[in-house]
Amino acid sequence: MLFVGDINNRGLSDALGKSLGADVIYPDKHIFDDGEQRIRIEQSVLDADVYLLKSTSDPVDSNTLELLFTVDALKRSGAKRITAIIPYLGYARADHIFREGEAVALEVIIRALESTGLDEVIIIDPHTVKISEMFSVDVRLESALSVFADKINELELSPEKLSIVSPDMGGIRRVKQLAELLPGSVHAAINKDRDLATGKLSGSRLGEGEIREICVVTDDIISTGGTMVNAVDTCLSEGAKKVYMFATQPVFANDAHKKLADCKAEKIFITDAIPVPEEKMFPNLEILSLAPHIAKILGRS
16 A cells, blocks of 8 residues: 655654554645646556545645645556545535525535545544535545543543533534443533524523533534533533543634633643644643554554
8 A cells, every 4th residue: 555645734644654554655746826736746656555644624725626636646647546534624514505595515525526536535523424425436434532532531531420512413423422432421412503694603502411520522623612612611501510622623713722722621632633733732732643543444553
């Protein structure tokens, strides 16, 4: 096999290469004066099974094109089989029409990705499980929940005192799965009200389940941070003594890192699905690596 890393996430790429026991190939990327980009594969990939790691995080449009161009370059260079490993897929939340007149952006991205000729897609914690029905190529949906469960066990949080909490009703399936990995814990979900035009939260309350002494709030994405911070506050108002936060994809849009740094969570755990710039790091943040988990998914550990 050959492993092609993500230019914009060399930390995860190098760690995964080490876990796989493979050298990391990085595409050569050139940005022209007009903003257009050129991707070139400098090493031979002829007749190779290629695994390509790429998150389409900020800048989303540029990284999406980089993914498309990289797959096309690999295909034109003679790769026999291409598997794209996508720890974060941009536009995953635009999976249906919210208001009349909108495009379904996720469907557009998927059609474009399939047109490059890749053979398989592995997505880590997609925003919606129905995404597998939108692909015509082989797709595997994987999760970082076992990584979270391992960390929770390491923290020695008593399951009998533990509630696994979704910050919205759409994440009930996720928290039920994590609760199953932590026998004795229960799940809960918070009901949030959001303005569909602006995306801003207008309120939140406990919608389902039980809040115990210790809460773990978990989600796939932290974008602006508002949903997760509100969830922490709701848990505390419902009687929780300590709240921890776990999320796979740290988008950290705008000043999300400041909201998180100031919130009442005991600690915030994220993965390296998306690299966090130095200026958005804060003392209460810990990054969990996905590399061993992805290597296990690929059957290499």
